[in-house]
Amino acid sequence: MVECIVKDWQGAEVGQASLDLRVAKEESAAHIVHRALVRQMHNARQGTVSTKTRAEVSGGGRKPWRQKGTGRARAGSIRSPLWKGGGVIFGPKPRDFSVKMNRKERRLALRTAFQSRTDDLIVVEDFSDNLPRPKTKELVQAMARWGIEPESKVLLIVAERNDNVYLSARNISNLRMISASNLNVFDILAADQLVVTQSALTTIQEVYGD
Known part of the structure; x- marks a missing residue:
């Protein structure tokens, strides 16, 4: 079990929250x-890239010159891969990059990744009421009060999407906001610091605490 300090909108410590997730063996x-992580990155690939072989390039049906007597190399088609405008040898074709992983393993990996970032975890009270209207400047100032470095890549995890919070956060270049239901390994590992609202932490504990 990990005990986390909870901060309010002004950055003051107002309590503690516990995080107890079943993680993988060391x-x-x-x-x-x-x-x-490899599975997530592979499954994000579209796999739609495609090139044409010499059979698929239009034209090239007629032999460009006779076989013998010209002094030039033999040629049967102007769409040979050796020619400009010809087909591509062993070029990429549409394929499925997806990788399978058992659901229990995926959840275990997610819990392990999240709990491994507890040193970079900042738990804050739900602050949607402190943003009655979208205001990026106020959110940036609050992040500074929470002790977040200005140049850090931050992952903001909330329980549910709030329009004012989303509109305030979307213009911050080094901030990514996701809901607790969309938690994933890549975002957890890519961020320098994680900011989690108290309700989001409760949701994570309830959903992944098995």
Whole structure:
């Protein structure tokens, strides 16, 4: 179990929150998190890239010159891969890059990745009421009060999307906001610091605490 300090909108410590997730064993933790990360990145690939072989390039049906007597190399088609405008040898074709991973393993990897970032975790009270209207400047100032470095890549995890919070956060270049239901290994590992609202932490504990 990990105890986290909870901060309010002004950056003052107002309590503690606990995080207790079942994680992978130390000797296998890095392996399972790496597998989950590779799976997520592979599954994000579209796999729609395509090139044409010499059979698919239009034209090239007529032999460009006779076989013998010209002094030039033999040629059967102007769409040979050796020619400009010809087909592509062993070029990429549409394919499925998806990688399978058991659901229990995915959830274990997610819990392990999240709990491994507790040193960079900042828990704050729900602050949607402090933003009655979208205001990026006020959110930036609040992040500074929470002790976040200006140049850090920040992952903001909320329980539910709030329009005022979303509109305030979207113009901050180094901030990514996701809901607790969209938690994923890549975003957890890519961020320098994680900011989690108290309700989001409760949701994570309830959903992934098995």
